[in-house]
Amino acid sequence: MSDSVKRGRTRRADAQRNRELILQAARNLVHEPGELRLNAVAKACGIGQGTLYRHFPTREDLLAEVYRHEVEELVATAPRLLATHQPLDALAAWFDRVAAYARIKRDVFAAFEAATWRDLAAHSLGPIGEAVELLLAAGRSDGSVRSDAEARDVIVLISWLSRLDDAELDARGPRLLSILVDGLRACRR
Structure with a gap:
């Protein structure tokens, strides 16, 4: 060579x-x-x-790539968790990762003009929705997730995490996500 x-x-x-x-x-x-x-x-x-x-x-190019990279990591985590956890446990572990993503999303979006962050948010919605659906579908398949759980509903609920400041996210985030997991759990009779 x-x-x-x-x-x-x-x-x-x-x-x-x-x-x-x-x-x-x-x-x-x-x-x-x-x-x-x-x-x-x-x-x-x-x-x-x-x-x-x-x-x-530009600064905007860097911020956009930080956000895209964070979305890619979040999305890639879903199938890895499903490979090593039961579906509902994978979903709960993925929600832990969502809390870290919410911090980055909040900080990056705060640094952008409104039009730019809307473009970034629109770009990430599809891949994140697919990751949520992958996790939900596995849980519906094994009976651990309720049959009417939809990815869009989960995304709406977890999107509020990026509106919390760090102290509130640390204090309330895990509990809120635990409540969400419990709400997604299929009822056993």
Whole structure:
């Protein structure tokens, strides 16, 4: 293998690593008070601003990708949980992950103009709805989830989590999600 091919692979691997570092730093910093500043993200990653701008030319591009990445992780969690848990337990564990997603959603959307966050929300509704339906369908199939449970209803209910501040989300979030799981539970007679 030539040195130029090896260097090309290294740059691609480094570029992917830098992108992941940028997204993680932005995810952590978006929660901080004030505007998310790109120079703070670059500093937190230990990379130059030029590297950051090659990946994300604008603050909005970075915020949108933080949100998309969070949605992808949330959606990917559903089938993994179903592979290792009973459906209702998988749903309850997925709701724990929803609470973390709600924080990111709230903070990212607070940093955006209204038109931009509506576009992001519309983009994520389909994949999140599919993940909820996957979990509900597994529970309906094994009889642990009530037969009339619909993904849209669950999404409406969990969407309120992103409206809670951190203290309230920490204090009430687990209880609210537990109530939701109990409400989705099929009645056993």
